[in-house]
Amino acid sequence: MAVGRPDAGRLIRGVMLPSQGSHFFTWDPVLSRAPDRWWRRFGTARLIRTLLSVIDAYAAAHPGAPRVGVGDLSRPRGGDFGPAYGGIGHASHQNGLDADVYYPRLDRRERSPATAAQINRRLAQDLVDRFVAAGAQVVFVGPATALHGPPGVVQVLTHHDKHLHVRLPPG
Numbered sequence: 379m380a381v382g383r384p385d386a387g388r389l390i391r392g393v394m395l396p397s398q399g400s401h402f403f404t405w406d407p408v409l410s411r412a413p414d415r416w417w418r419r420f421g422t423a424r425l426i427r428t429l430l431s432v433i434d435a436y437a438a439a440h441p442g443a444p445r446v447g448v449g450d451l452s453r454p455r456g457g458d459f460g461p462a463y464g465g466i467g468h469a470s471h472q473n474g475l476d477a478d479v480y481y482p483r484l485d486r487r488e489r490s491p492a493t494a495a496q497i498n499r500r501l502a503q504d505l506v507d508r509f510v511a512a513g514a515q516v517v518f519v520g521p522a523t524a525l526h527g528p529p530g531v532v533q534v535l536t537h538h539d540k541h542l543h544v545r546l547p548p549g
Contacts, residue, residue, distance in 0.1 A: 384473055389422065389474035401436070402447070406418070412489070418463075425476075448480070470543075477544050479542050481497040494522035494524075506542060514547075515545050517533070518534075523539055
């Protein structure tokens with residue numbers, strides 16, 4: 379259960395995303411390696427279901443595409459996920475409704491793109507579109523990605539040229 383705001387909340391009875399699946403892998407943005415550490419992969423049951431559903435539909439539509447990278451969700455009980463937890467941290471990701479999803483790379487490697495030039499924009503746009511169709515409240519994309527979507531839902535935000543950030547609405 380998500381309690382509070384994405385930037386001032388907590389998570390009750392969070393569900394842990396597995397470290398990998400047939401259509402996804404997890405990526406640790408601080409250590410630059412797979413898988414993401416266990417305590418960075420918690421969300422609401424609805425967030426986990428949405429991630430897996432979108433990723434499975436994406437994989438079915440693109441059977442030759444590489445697996446999708448999933449980064450940080452929330453901590454096991456939510457709460458602060460700032461710089462103390464590595465890198466620049468997260469201003470949000472506190473209540474189990476936010477997830478980072480890495481853009482597919484042109485070279486098909488299962489890791490974070492180093493720059494927006496490495497992104498397969500056609501596949502990345504498809505992921506953005508699928509999260510919008512799944513009911514995302516907001517999808518943040520980087521300014522160098524040229525990705526787009528409905529105004530107010532798909533928003534350009536600095537520090538998002540390597541991954542999209544999806545947020546589900548409360549409830």
